[in-house]
Amino acid sequence: MEKLELFINNPIVIKIFWSLIAILVNVLLYEIIINIIVNHFEKKLSKAVHKNKIKTYVNLIKSITRYFFIITAILSILQIFNFNITSIIAGVGVLGVVFGLAIQDFLKDIIRGSTILSDNYFQVGDVVKYKDIEGKVLALGLKTTKVKDIRTNNIVSIANRNIEQIEIVSDVIYVRIPMPYEVKLKNAEKAVDDIIKLTKEYETIIDCIYKGITELSDSSIDYYLQVKCNPINKYQAKRDTLRAIIEGLDKNKIEVPFNQIDVHQK
Secondary structure, three states, X not given: OHHHHHHHOOXXXXXXXXXXXXXXXXXXXXXXXXXXXXXXXXXXXXXXXXXXXXXXXXXXXXXXXXHHHHHHHHHHHHHHOOOOHHHHHHHHHHOHHHHHHHOHHHHHHHHHHHHHHHOOOOOOOOEEEEOOEEXXXXXXXXXXXXXXXXXXXXXXXXXXXXXXXXXXXOOEEEEEEEEOOOOOHXXXXXXXXXXXXXXXXXXXXXXXXXXXXXXXXXXXXXXXXXXEEOHHHHHHXXXXXXXXXXXXXXXXXXXXXXXXXXXXXX
């Protein structure tokens, strides 16, 4: 019993105990506040038109709240262990320049994260392109934006400082229909009409419009289709459109032209 009493009354044990209490209190407060925020915004989501924007705000508020309580918990533990918080804060001011240089990328990410939200660069649910990655925005945080690649299903974290390199993917793709020069314009455009009808039968296609002739190439006349689809389905939509083109040309007895090379002999 004496050993137990000595252990319980040990100053370090007491400080560790109160540190755990401080962490627990901060976790509980975080969970309570997040639940209040989520419940508040869930009511708005059922009526809101811009649901993706509200989801983006919720994710950002969660991020800010999480960082706030992490900092609060750390300061509380330092206070329990008799560190002079005032001196630490003052010291941060003295070392601000050095510290700022060390975390400049971190600060850039936070500033850019706020800019993404305030200037509506993109929202949760949008499909964006970054370098070779095209994917759906899953979450927007203070430091990073999480994107699910639509080709590989990999989840990628993009630092918010790279916002200038991120593009919002359009819901429109353009597809060429090559036809031989021998096919008359009237017959070619009839084939195009059949191809559009076949294209619209696919679930991935929202709309398909004939935009006219786009090029007189070496071995074919290229007719142009504008295909509207959900950006998430753009690759499958293109595959479906190409299949419809093969079916439509076959139906009209038109062969896909091959590349031709003219060889001249002396």
